[in-house]
Amino acid sequence: MKEKISITSIASISPLGSSANEIWEAYQNKNDYFSVEEHSGLKSWVARLSSSGKSLVDELRLSDSKYKKLDDSVLYAMMASRLAVVQSGWKNDSEFGINIGSSRGATKLFEQYHAEFLETGVASTLSSPTTTLGNVSSWVSHDLGSTGPEISHSITCSTGLHSILNGIAWINSGMADKFLVGGSEAPLTDFTIAQMKALKIYAKVDEFNSTTVVDLSTETERSRSYHCQALNLEKENNSMILGEGASVACLEKGVVKNALAIIDGVGYATEILKHNTSISANATCFQKSMNMALGDLDPSEVDAVVMHAPGTIKGDVSEYNAIQKVFGSKLPSLTTNKWKLGHTFATSGMLNLEMALLMLQFNKFIPVPFFKQEVENIDVKKVLVNAVGFGGNAVSILVSRY
Template sequence: MKQPISITSIASISPLGLSAKEVWKNYTNKQAFFSKKDKALVAQLNSESKSAIVLLKQSNPKYQALDNSVLYAIHTARQAIKNANWMATDNFGINIGSSRGATALFENYHKTFLQNHKAETLTSPTTTLGNISSWVAHDLQTQGPEISHSITCSTALHAMLNGIAWINSGMCDKFLVGGSEAPLTPFTIAQMQALKIYAKTSSHSEQSETFQYPNQALNLNKTENTMILGEGAAMACLESGETSNALAKVIGIGYATEILEHNASLSTNAICFQRSMAMALGHLNPDLVDVIVTHTPGTVKGDQAEINAIQTIFCNKIPSLTTNKWKIGHSLGASGLLNIEMAIMMLQHQAFISVPYLKVDTPKRIKTILVNAVGFGGNAVSILLSK
């Protein structure tokens, strides 16, 4: 990178809560936030967070027609720019993505269409992926560029790449980036189950450790897939150069795509991750990376492939590895920014968030953290953060 990029604010809504204080408190305990919905395990927002979204929806008649994926984005975007002391007149850009977009709204509209053979008026404008950034821009009354995209599970980190590219081009000096996902709907869960990657509720007895931690992300000894969907959103404010109010700075970015044999698989050694991590490191000695926040969704092959890639790049010294998916599941397009938030909190508090069922050496220092994400199609992104 020509110059570091400062992250001056980050805000989220997830099963961990709403405020940074609450999120950190929940990261420091050993609780996993899973429950059953429609006979499937999921990670849902808590009651306080749900109430906040209901109030937001009721605050504006126009918001009554919006999907939760849009409302989550509006809520977190408001908080992020408030924390960064940005004003709408700052003319900053917006790039917010989602893997699935308006899942619940789309399913409801389609159900009505099948019954009435007629689509409702707002079906198209409220279910297109582009409506997330558009509604956030409308809510914040900004005038800069607004971009939405879906690059499946690496969507949020691709939004960060785009924001950095705009800033480095000189076309913008500030960018709001993030991801939002509300995928806890019957059809979306059924799609994951059809891929045979979803955790099976029947295999977890209440006495077993896998009932306490049904998503066994990063556990390479598991014998079955344990991915579980979660919901939430996270937004980050990016600014050019090193600022005095930076929470952390981006010192390296990497990306890669590999040709896959199967639509939902990685190669055995995750070539895309090897390339994205090497690119993010640049000339930095890999031994200086203290922690890697892995993508590891809890699948047998996916988790192992990423670890194989890490062992290839960090062959002399493996950094301390961690993940939050054992706690809050996989929020698809939002997961990358929730990982960034986790990394920033470890940098701020100088405390390592461990995985309770794994034995990992706690780093002696936490100065440099690498964050990974990859989506269907082999689109990997790696972001290198520094204190």
């Protein structure tokens, strides 16, 4: 990297909560945050916003008449951005850029408007302006009163981490000193869930996904059910589950006093696909992105990797194989959060980053309860964060404790 970048805040609303304390507490238990809903007449596992996050969004929606017609994906981004800007001390500063992306964008509104069009043959007046992808960063900018550049983009499930790449590029170019970056997703709609089921990667409600959990305090083993088996490398069924939420971080040039963590390296890569949804057995794209993020750093200095690990058989194994290729026989501690809160598409990489920053802040590794590895007495100083999406586009971000 041309120059190190400080992360001065990160905020999110997700199934885990809407404040750092609430989210950290949620990571301390072995529970997941899934519920069963009916979509298109079929039962489906989903991960909805926490009650605290939902209350914040409902309050935001009612705070301005213009906000009532916005999609949840836009409101989630606005709420998370408000929280991040306050934490960073940017509240009275309008001189920053914004890049917040979404894989699916205004999914709920688009489906609603399209259904109305099929029924009436007439499109609603707001059907176009409220469903464009540019809505996300534009409305965040409007809400915060920022005067810098605003960018919305979609690069499928790695969108959130790509926003960090974009923010860093703007800062390193000298065109901005501060950038608000992140991802937002509200994909819990009938059509989106049906799309995932059509790929045959979605967890089935009637499947009992039993696995062994190791109680680290007593070193005893017990069996229990986890609906998403992310990072279970021996699972027999795909088990991806969709979640919703937004996560936004504040980036600043150089190393600043109030930094939560420092970005030491970034990596990105795209691999040639054999199929629209495929990834190579050893995830070539991840190998390239991780090696680029590490740069000249000895891989043994990385204490943990927060994996993308979507809970699919091929996705989890290929990323694990890539990590083995990069780190050799001495693997860092591995973890993921999708077994707990599901796959939030564009937001997922940012929630991975938030998890990494919490581990750095509290100097405590967050394990996956059914993935066996030695995790005692880990001094968490450097964490590598991964994300990948359809199209074989991978991003890796290396962060270190300030």
